[in-house]
Amino acid sequence: MSEKELRRSLSVFPIGTVMKLTDLTARQIRYYEEQDLIHPERSEGNRRLYSLNDIDVLLEIKDYLAEGLNMAGIKHVYKKQKEEEKKAKSKQPLTDKDVRRIFYDEILSQGGLSQKSQNPFGMKGPQL
Template sequence: MGRENRRSSELRRSMPLLPMSTVMQLTELSARQIRYYEEHDLIQPHRTEGNRRMFSLNDVDTLLDIKDMLEQGVNMAGIKKVFDMKKNPAVLAAQAKQELSDSELRKVLREEMKMAQGQQKPSLRQGDLSRFYQ
């Protein structure tokens, strides 16, 4: 996809088109939950002249990401950290450069777990990821 197409696609995805009721149906979140995530600056919906929230497709994607993380047991502090990392220029550059495949990610995690076991210390991720290696 050319640069213009990417820019045009991103512009469409960021357009505030969806009212709260539609976003609630799409995400299966309550209005209260959505407002809570807004209060924590995880989403920034556009406000109409009548002060109604209007959401973009990017906002819906963000809400679905938050919902997935909560279902996986990540708390709000963890979710905020993930979103802060996503905004970090170094992380963005690494993502743009190359996405890790699932097999590469598993290899890195296995190596980290081996090193941690050799030092008799739990890996930082071991508690969270042990469910994948049972």
């Protein structure tokens, strides 16, 4: 692991800072943690400490939500993303955008995973 990755993984921000950086409510941020989408560490006083990586994920989740995906859809994306990561280690490296495009198509073609009252019409498509 490079030093840069290590630093991005250091948990140092309290939830208040993450709220301002992501525009998400504390309720949402904690909920996504329950869904195992992020894994913040805890301080001595049991306070959550987030890393830059956690913030990036939160920002991505916000995008997926805006694109009309519900929790099931988002979890599906990350699940598939991990599967691809393993394959990529032995084969050709897949970029983050490739992963997004591939699963965006896959998910939408299946029709499901989109949020009920949202996107009554069509989705705009991934911003690549």
